[in-house]
Amino acid sequence: MHADRWREDLALIRLAAREAGKVALGYFGQSPEVWWKHEGRSPVSAADYAANDKLQGMLMAARPGYGWLSEETDDDVARLSCDTLFVVDPIDGTRAFIAGEKTWCVSVAVVHRGQPVAGVLVAPAFDEEFTASVDEPALKNGKPISVSHPSAVEPxxxxxxxxxxxxxxxxxxxxxxxxxxxxxxxxxxxxxxxxxxxxxxxxxxxxxxxxxxxxxxxxxxxxxxxxxxxxxxxxxxxxxxxxxxxxxxxxxxxxxxxxxxxxxxx
Structure with a gap:
């Protein structure tokens, strides 16, 4: 039963991450408004908030019983009583995003009882998408990926x-x-x-x-x-x-x- 559920959740978060990526990409290179949080140590842009709103709207409408944890949303301790929740960073790599560098992505996971069971990373500026669930292989743009193999000579x-x-x-x-x-x-x-x-x-x-x-x-x-x-x-x-x-x-x-x-x- 859980295998089907996580596959359905993976499809949902992939769609939401793609849509949030489109929102963020619309701000990329356009000098969005920027604020500073955590005593001026961490930037957040209008793009972060817009992408977060897109994700929260799509995901919580589809799974109202899930909890929610996002970098750009005030933490709600109610998440601690949820077996399953969405864990979201609407733009991971905000500093790079603001600087016009391409190494940023939308990060969305489903976490169940403390462990991630489905995850999507969408990097719109590179046109890349990484996906996986506990019952599905890791894919990059739909093709299987794997970690490196040991080498006796290469550093x-x-x-x-x-x-x-x-x-x-x-x-x-x-x-x-x-x-x-x-x-x-x-x-x-x-x-x-x-x-x-x-x-x-x-x-x-x-x-x-x-x-x-x-x-x-x-x-x-x-x-x-x-x-x-x-x-x-x-x-x-x-x-x-x-x-x-x-x-x-x-x-x-x-x-x-x-x-x-x-x-x-x-």
């Missing part, structure tokens, strides 16, 4: 901030190649899922909405997103923030555990 390709890469232990420096950091965490995880990169380190204070959709896509592509102790994440807790995380193909996770200190951002 590990990581998309990480420069300050994180500096913490790689000296004896392993030649075993790592940094690719340009991607501010959109969801899109960075999607790059891991399709094998563009081998893995990434996520600094502390990421949120459920940054991660949930990409988490199920990465898992169905053969990778994992784990905390510093190697544990799977739990979503829809009272606090939606997470500590230091590692993501990647299994061979990348093994190397990251060797290369990096337990808390590379502590």
């Amino acid at each position: 590990l390709k990581l998309a990480v901030a420069e300050d994180v890469l500096k913490l790689v232990q000296p004896e392993h420096k030649n075993s790592v190649r940094r690719v340009r950091h991607v501010p959109s965490l969801a899109y960075r995880l999607a790059m891991t899922a399709d094998g563009t990169i081998d893995g990434t380190i996520v600094k502390r204070n990421s949120h459920d909405w940054d991660l949930a959709a990409a988490d199920v896509i990465l898992e169905r592509a053969g990778g994992r997103l784990v905390d510093a102790q190697g544990r799977r994440l739990v979503y829809n807790r009272e606090s939606v923030k997470h500590g230091v995380l590692r993501a990647g193909a299994e061979h990348a996770l093994d190397k990251l555990r060797m290369f990096m200190p337990d808390d590379p951002t502590g």
Whole structure:
């Protein structure tokens, strides 16, 4: 019964994410109005709010019994009593969006009892769409994707901030190649899922909405997103923030555990 339900939910969130992507794309490159939240540390644009309204309107009308958690909506603790909820970031990578860079996406997940069961990432500026559910493979534009395979000679390709890469232990420096950091965490995880990169380190204070959709896509592509102790994440807790995380193909996770200190951002 659940398999059919998650497939139906995947179709629903794919449609909603596409529509929200169209809304956001209409603002892209048009200098939308921008505000600052969290004491001026995080930007939000008119596009974020418009995409959020589109998602909330479509999704909650279709599933009124589900809970709701979005970066751009005031948190409602009623979500904690919901077995199933939507977890949404209407534009993951707002800084890139405002700067006219293409690495942003609409992120929508269905989370059931703490675990993502369906996820969609739509990157309209790249014309890319990533989808997966617990009973369906990870797809990019309708074609199956998988994480990278280990190489005995190639360095590990990581998309990480420069300050994180500096913490790689000296004896392993030649075993790592940094690719340009991607501010959109969801899109960075999607790059891991399709094998563009081998893995990434996520600094502390990421949120459920940054991660949930990409988490199920990465898992169905053969990778994992784990905390510093190697544990799977739990979503829809009272606090939606997470500590230091590692993501990647299994061979990348093994190397990251060797290369990096337990808390590379502590």
